[in-house]
Amino acid sequence: MILLDTNVVVWAGLDDPRLGGSARRLIDHAAGGQGLGMASITPWEMAMLVSKNRLTLGRPVVDWVRAFLARPGVEFVPLTPEIGMDAGSLPSTIHGDPSDRIIIATSRALGCPVLTGDGLILRYAQAGLLSAIDARR
Numbered sequence: 001m002i003l004l005d006t007n008v009v010v011w012a013g014l015d016d017p018r019l020g021g022s023a024r025r026l027i028d029h030a031a032g033g034q035g036l037g038m039a040s041i042t043p044w045e046m047a048m049l050v051s052k053n054r055l056t057l058g059r060p061v062v063d064w065v066r067a068f069l070a071r072p073g074v075e076f077v078p079l080t081p082e083i084g085m086d087a088g089s090l091p092s093t094i095h096g097d098p099s100d101r102i103i104i105a106t107s108r109a110l111g112c113p114v115l116t117g118d119g120l121i122l123r124y125a126q127a128g129l130l131s132a133i134d135a136r137r
Contacts, residue, residue: 001030001034001035001036001037001075001110001112002026002027002030002034002035002036002037002112002113002114002115002133003036003037003038003039003077003103003106003107003110003112003113003114003115004027004036004037004038004039004042004114004115005103005114005115005116005117005118005121005135006039006041006042006045006046006099006103007116007117007118007135008023008027008115008116008117008135009038009042009046009068010046010055011117011135012024012027012068013057013064013067013068014057018117018135018136019117019135019136020134020135020136020137021137022137023115023133023134023135023136023137026115026133027115030073031071031072031073031074032072032073033073034112035073035074035075036071036073036074036075037074037075037076037077037106037110037112038065038068038069038074038075038076038077039077039079039102039103039106040076040077040078040079040102040106041079041098041099041102041103041106042065042099042103043061043062043065044099045099046061046064046065047061077106077110079102079106080109082109083102083105083106083109084102084105086105086108086109087101087102087104087105088101090104090105090129091129092124092127092129094120094124095120100118100120100121103116103121104121104124104129104130107130107131107132108129108130112131113130113131113132113133114130114131114132114133115132115133115135116132116133116134116135117134117135117136122134
């Protein structure tokens with residue numbers, strides 16, 4: 001499985017040019033094979049961004065998320081107690097954004113890479129604390 005960071009879910013769903021060609025091919029390939037994961041925090045983060053007018057989806061968030069989850073190979077990954085505890089005690093330094101922390105902990109729990117365009121998560125991965133793929137490429 002490849003876990004999709006919230007920015008990648010949005011970019012893929014809106015066909016945003018910030019999602020790189022290699023990332024698009026990886027998403028297409030994973031959808032037909034090992035699968036794509038959406039972390040439990042992603043719908044919440046999207047709703048928060050919409051409510052703050054930082055994201056426009058063109059329809060209600062609930063409809064948008066349901067449509068994305070209906071795509072072939074996409075799976076919703078629930079928050080488990082282990083993910084929650086890991087998110088609260090991640091090793092080394094990572095900022096306090098709960099969405100990023102839960103996405104990182106979800107990736108670690110699944111033992112899969114997170115596809116992200118977030119520079120902070122990519123730098124955290126460079127420290128060897130999780131596997132991440134740059135979605136801008």
